[in-house]
Amino acid sequence: MDKTELQRRLDNIWKAGDRDECSIKHIWHASAAIVLGKKWSEGADYNDFGFSDAQYQELEATAKGDDWDDELIKKFEAENYVKMVYHWSPIQEWVDEVGTELFYDTILQTKFSGYGDTVGDYIVLHWFGNRKFDTQDVDLPEWAEIVDGTFKKKED
Numbered sequence: 001m002d003k004t005e006l007q008r009r010l011d012n013i014w015k016a017g018d019r020d021e022c023s024i025k026h027i028w029h030a031s032a033a034i035v036l037g038k039k040w041s042e043g044a045d046y047n048d049f050g051f052s053d054a055q056y057q058e059l060e061a062t063a064k065g066d067d068w069d070d071e072l073i074k075k076f077e078a079e080n081y082v083k084m085v086y087h088w089s090p091i092q093e094w095v096d097e098v099g100t101e102l103f104y105d106t107i108l109q110t111k112f113s114g115y116g117d118t119v120g121d122y123i124v125l126h127w128f129g130n131r132k133f134d135t136q137d138v139d140l141p142e143w144a145e146i147v148d149g150t151f152k153k154k155e156d
Helices: 003-016 024-035 053-062 070-098 100-107 118-128
Strands: 144-147 150-153
Touching: 003 024, 003 070, 003 100, 024 070, 024 100, 024 118, 053 070, 070 100, 118 144, 118 150
Parallel strands: none
Antiparallel strands: 144 150
8 A cells, every 4th residue: 555545545534534623633543553553443532433414413403402312322333433444444454464664654654644743643642641541551663662752763
């Protein structure tokens, strides 16, 4: 998978997401998990996919007071999970084949690198830092290190 194909696939994930003002963060969280040898779904915020505008409107229309219908929430969450599996699986399969270092190198060449290296920032902040979401022990890949609070590739 080259950078153009990876960016196209990540674009499709973004388009399929909840499109809130921070929907790009889902891609950064999942990508950080992948770089650390985890599955995309282990990204810090993939326990809540958010809802599309249409789903949100339906939840609001069927709400009883301030309470949304629990069954409808479960239905939408299941639909959204299936959608994300569809989009993330080819990327995860590619990474499983070629390794996390090539994924990291490739994502840095796309617009999803963020502001410099947002994926690396998410690794530091959410997996090793004070905003740590994950309770599992996680190790850095053998090709990477954190130096002065910055995730980076080791120098040869």
